[in-house]
Amino acid sequence: MTALAIFHSTVRLEEKLLCEAARAKGVPVALRDIRTEVLDPAGFVRDFDVALERSVSTVKGDYLIAFLESIGAPVVNASAVARACEDKFQTSLLLHRAGVLTPRFALAFTLDEAREAVARLGGFPVVLKPPLGSWGRLLAKVNDEDALEALIEHKDVLGTPPQKAFYFQEFVRKPGRDIRAFVFGREARCAIYRESAHWITNTARGGAARNCPVTPELRDVCERTAAAVGEGLLAVDLFETPDGLSVNEVNHTMEFRNSEGPTGYPIAGAVVDYCLSRAKGEA
Amino acid sequence: MAMEHLEILVRGTCPVCAASVVPAACLEEAELLPCPECRSVLVVDRVEASRLVLSEAPQIEEDWGE
Numbered sequence: 001m002t003a004l005a006i007f008h009s010t011v012r013l014e015e016k017l018l019c020e021a022a023r024a025k026g027v028p029v030a031l032r033d034i035r036t037e038v039l040d041p042a043g044f045v046r047d048f049d050v051a052l053e054r055s056v057s058t059v060k061g062d063y064l065i066a067f068l069e070s071i072g073a074p075v076v077n078a079s080a081v082a083r084a085c086e087d088k089f090q091t092s093l094l095l096h097r098a099g100v101l102t103p104r105f106a107l108a109f110t111l112d113e114a115r116e117a118v119a120r121l122g123g124f125p126v127v128l129k130p131p132l133g134s135w136g137r138l139l140a141k142v143n144d145e146d147a148l149e150a151l152i153e154h155k156d157v158l159g160t161p162p163q164k165a166f167y168f169q170e171f172v173r174k175p176g177r178d179i180r181a182f183v184f185g186r187e188a189r190c191a192i193y194r195e196s197a198h199w200i201t202n203t204a205r206g207g208a209a210r211n212c213p214v215t216p217e218l219r220d221v222c223e224r225t226a227a228a229v230g231e232g233l234l235a236v237d238l239f240e241t242p243d244g245l246s247v248n249e250v251n252h253t254m255e256f257r258n259s260e261g262p263t264g265y266p267i268a269g270a271v272v273d274y275c276l277s278r279a280k281g282e283a
Numbered sequence: 284m285a286m287e288h289l290e291i292l293v294r295g296t297c298p299v300c301a302a303s304v305v306p307a308a309c310l311e312e313a314e315l316l317p318c319p320e321c322r323s324v325l326v327v328d329r330v331e332a333s334r335l336v337l338s339e340a341p342q343i344e345e346d347w348g349e
Binding site: 008009010011012015016019031033056057058059130132133134135137160162163235251252253254255 | 348
């Protein structure tokens with residue numbers, strides 16, 4: 001019996017770090033490729049205590065989580081958390097409803113309604129994002145009407161159906177950085193500043209990571225964010241604004257390769273511990 | 284099926300340019316690595332008789348991310 005099964009697709013450095021951390025703790029761990037699984041409730045042999053979903057593909061990860069929950073296997077993160085985080089519009093709605101400060105947002109499906117959405121957000125510039133997406137891919141800072149028309153037409157003609165839901169956010173002027181906080185359950189354990197001269201600060205796009213202290217405000221915002229989207233292993237991205245920390249988005253299969261060094265916090269080991277606590281029903 | 288942690292006294296052949304590929308460190312099945320000659324991104328499919336079986340890595344898809 002394996003204590004921890006890490007379900008993956010393409011293996012990233014994070015999955016290797018998680019394995020190393022588990023082995024260092026003496027925790028029996030197995031890497032399992034989702035793409036080689038048959039999710040058949042009648043024939044599936046569960047040989048692990050707890051599963052950690054680490055698929056780089058959101059769709060495959062979602063199906064795996066749903067399957068494991070259906071057969072009663074503990075899995076991190078829960079399906080409700082994954083659904084809340086993977087779609088930016090869903091995340092924004094939950095944060096807004098919970099009263100967590102978040103950039104103003106609107107969704108539209110046509111060019112005319114996109115113009116109306118931009119007007120309601122206070123005008124240009126605005127940020128246009130795919131509701132499903134990550135790593136800063138396909139984000140667009142839309143500075144004027146001409147750019148808006150071109151982007152909408154391209155998405156209408158070339159995009160997949162999810163790309164034809166136009167999710168807009170107000171453009172937040174950042175001090176050359178944003179914050180990523182790593183949350184375990186509801187607790188922010190460590191955080192980094194992501195610094196970049198570019199308006200997109202993702203470390204996957206070259207943003208540099210530097211330690212960010214977990215202040216009482218950051219801890220409180222993260223706790224309320226986790227309450228809104230559901231407790232779990234969460235990477236919460238925040239902007240520093242004159243009104244306080246504003247939650248931009250939340251990631252449910254966190255990447256952390258650039259964060260253990262600056263923070264000095266053993267994120268991989270803490271992920272393993274959190275999963276084991278879930279297996280015991282403690283978290 | 285559980286994947287095995289691989290020892291790396293093995294090498295493979297790039298499916299794009301036929302270069303010999305020797306991993307620089309321990310690796311896992313499904314891990315990505317670059318071809319040292321043509322720079323294609325490759326993925327480790329499996330190990331057969333101490334030989335790495337490599338294929339071209341899938342392109343990033345719309346639902347990929349964290």
